[in-house]
Amino acid sequence: MRTLCASTLIGEFFVIGFAGLVAMKSDELSMTAVWTVCGIGMLLSVLLCGMIGRPGGVQLGWALQIALIASGFVVPTMFFLGAIFAGLWWASVHYGRKIDETKARWAAQAPSEPDAA
Template identity: 65%
Template structure:
């Protein structure tokens, strides 16, 4: 799960950076506010990559997705992009957990076959 979620979060951090560049020029919100909020969101995305296996990390990831969708209030294109990244986040969590279970089963089977030999 860590790899899938981390790659989604890094992509999201890049999206936030590019959206901030556009929002500075197209919105009526001050540049300082845009960069402060965007900077916090980008740092949170990158920090969450390293903590994705800890309790509550997935919930924080969902909060980031909601924040990304809500950024459509400043830049309307972000409604669609936020929904796309929320879908990617769901896929990363859902299929990442399935992959983790398969890896654990494979490791258990490998250990069992090594012990029986």
Template identity: 60%
Template structure:
């Protein structure tokens, strides 16, 4: 799960950076406000990459997805990107957990099949 979720979060961090650049030109929101919010969201994306396997991290990721979707109030294009990254986040969590279970089953089977050294 860690690899899939981290990949999604890094992609999202880049999206937020580019959206901040676009929002500076297309909205009346102050530059300082745009970059303060964008920097906080980017930092959260990067920090979540490191703690994604800890309890509550996936829920924080969902809150981040909601915030990206809500940023459509400032930059309407972000509604579409929020839906896309929300779907990617769901896939990353859902299939990442399935992969983790399969890896654990395979490791257990290999450990069971390995000859015992005497």
């Protein structure tokens, strides 16, 4: 699960950065505000890569997905991209868990290796 989720989060890192570039064109937003919010989002996406296996890591990932969709109020394209990444996040968590269960089952069925002494 960690690999799939981390891949999704790294993709979000870049999308958040590009959304910041688009948001800079708005006359209503200061550059400081745009890059503070985008910087926090980008940092969170990278930090979450290491927190996926820990308690609450997946839930924080969902919070990031909600924030990504909500950023559509500033950059309307983010409604679409946020929904796409929320779907990718769901798939990463869902299928990642299935892969982890299958690996654990295979490891339990594998014969133990004899000592090479």
